[in-house]
Amino acid sequence: MELRTKYSGALLIVVSVLGLPMSALAQSNTPSVSELFNAVDKNHDGYIDGEEDKAANRARFVKFDTNGDGQFSRAEMLAANRKFGQSETLAQQVAQLYLTRMDTNHDDAASWEEFEMWSKKNMFDPMDMDHDGKISRKEFIMQASPSVP
Numbered sequence: 001m002e003l004r005t006k007y008s009g010a011l012l013i014v015v016s017v018l019g020l021p022m023s024a025l026a027q028s029n030t031p032s033v034s035e036l037f038n039a040v041d042k043n044h045d046g047y048i049d050g051e052e053d054k055a056a057n058r059a060r061f062v063k064f065d066t067n068g069d070g071q072f073s074r075a076e077m078l079a080a081n082r083k084f085g086q087s088e089t090l091a092q093q094v095a096q097l098y099l100t101r102m103d104t105n106h107d108d109a110a111s112w113e114e115f116e117m118w119s120k121k122n123m124f125d126p127m128d129m130d131h132d133g134k135i136s137r138k139e140f141i142m143q144a145s146p147s148v149p
């Protein structure tokens with residue numbers, strides 16, 4: 001439960017938005033929340049729309065799927081988690097947590113469809129507070145700002 005609390009909050013969203021290493025958050029040169037938003041809002045209209053979100057997800061997925069087989073496998077999750085500076089035990093716990101949530105057909109890997117569905121349901125939709133199908137800068141900043149312990 002502790003793990004769930006620790007990794008399901010806004011911090012995870014910020015980290016996930018650009019696939020930043022967890023350790024980067026502790027450094028002073030970490031991009032601000034506003035800079036994170038700008039990186040995803042490609043057309044700079046002040047909103048992250050579904051397409052922009054999908055493009056950002058796709059870029060992340062491609063980066064995570066290091067062998068390019070279209071599956072974000074447990075081994076690739078472990079590798080990504082280690083890169084995020086997690087200990088071996090934590091890396092395994094986090095991979096398990098992600099697979100439990102993402103891997104709906106239980107083949108021990110997240111396909112692009114599973115990844116995208118998870119991301120929309122757990123990151124995009126909760127941030128889109130007024131349900132207009134777009135994340136405004138305000139919505140993003142409100143939820144990504146560090147109110148996390």
Ligand SMILES: [Ca+2]
Pocket residue numbers: 041042043044045046047048049052
């Ligand atoms: Ca936009």
Ligand SMILES: [Ca+2]
Pocket residue numbers: 064065066067068069070071072073076
């Ligand atoms: Ca793969």
Ligand SMILES: [Ca+2]
Pocket residue numbers: 102103104105106107108109110111114
């Ligand atoms: Ca799967």
